[in-house]
Amino acid sequence: MSEVRGMVGREYGRVYAWDQVNEPMIRQWCEVMGVSNPLYTDAAYAATTEHGGIVAPPAMLQAWCLEGLHMNNYPPGSTTENPYEVLKLMEGQGYASVVAVNSDLSFERYVKPGERLYYTTRLDAVGEQKTTALGTGFFVTLVMSFFSEKPMGDEKVGSLLFRVFKFRPANLANPVKPVEEGNAAAALPKYKRPRPGISDDTRFFWEGVDAGQLRIQRCKGCGSLRHPPGPVCSSCHSFEWDYVEAAGTGQLYSFVVMHYPEVPPFDYPNPVGLIELDEGVRLIAGLVGVKRDEIRIGQRVKVEFQTFDDGLTLPMFRPLEP
Structure with missing residues (x-):
């Protein structure tokens, strides 16, 4: 890992945005994300605020500099360096698996239509070796700093911290030693x-x-239903709440099928659904009793409660029809 650690602190060149910050993209992003703040889409309202006009949602910061539909299709002038080269290098050392990805956005100020953004990347840290139930590996942290081009000097507008755990799976890091046939079951770890x-x-x-x-x-206060649960209502800001018992029926709004990384004790492929209950709220839960090629958006589903391990009960959803 000496070569990997020697890369810490390396700075990678600029990656430009394809377009200036613009109102159509802001409007589309707000529509997709369900954001209705008039500061982002209502020019008349935005003109009455301290900003004097429409601004972009801060959480949209990363979207401006994405490459688009095709991988690594960045605008002219962008660096051709690979800021993730350290991950490839670690894969060559056997740390090929990924889990525990997280990212944190921070903001210096709002950005406005007409600004052109770019970001640079710094390999911030490679942590000490960690051993988990999944395997042994290292946390790798990269920081992308976003800037707005200015005639008098570019101005930092935010940053994105990206951290990933690159590890060698436990079955490769610690191969199971041969055991007698009668003790084979006892030698296997029991994951919960x-x-x-x-x-x-x-x-x-x-x-x-x-x-x-x-x-x-x-x-x-207003009778709104919400999930996941929280301390305050996003509609009327009341802290008073109770609950209702849902019928447990709804439709499949969306889904993913997890294939990798395989985390015991789940069975793979592992279908996970975004369920829209008949009461109007959505929740995420495992799908049971259905094969991958049988899953359909809009399928009617019903909850069933399954118990695992030492009494852990989870709500799962089963299709009501093929």
């Missing part, structure tokens, strides 16, 4: 499903699951 984090805001939900009920949080 991770238990949910439970707080004062979510305890009612998991108590309901244990009781065979699908409970949805309801605001006492």
